[in-house]
Amino acid sequence: MEKLAYIVALLLLASLFQPLTARDLEINVLQLDVSQSDCPGVTKDTWPELLGxxxxxxxxxxxxxxxxxxxVPSILNGSPVTTDFRCDRVRLFVNVLDFVVQTPRVG
Structure with missing residues (x-):
């Protein structure tokens, strides 16, 4: 029973630690320069405040x-995605705990 308590405590600590470090680990392999004029009606195209x-x-x-x-699909970080651009889509790249680990952006 004591081992189970340690495992639960470790998982809780890990879930708190991951969102804090997600900002440091963000790697953008492909960055698209999307201006607001490319997508009519889109007033905001990135959400950096949603990391973690x-x-x-x-x-x-x-x-x-x-x-x-x-x-707005959730995609496990590192999974392959299509390269097509869509003005009505924002992909949420998440970790196994379902926290956002990359800046969400239109595309």
């Missing part, structure tokens, strides 16, 4: 701030 935030809260925030964004 749970995906459900990030999704709600993005959709509340921009009603033109209708597609």
């Amino acid at each position: 935030v749970p995906a459900t809260l990030a999704r709600q925030t993005i959709q509340n701030e921009n009603s033109n964004i209708t597609n």
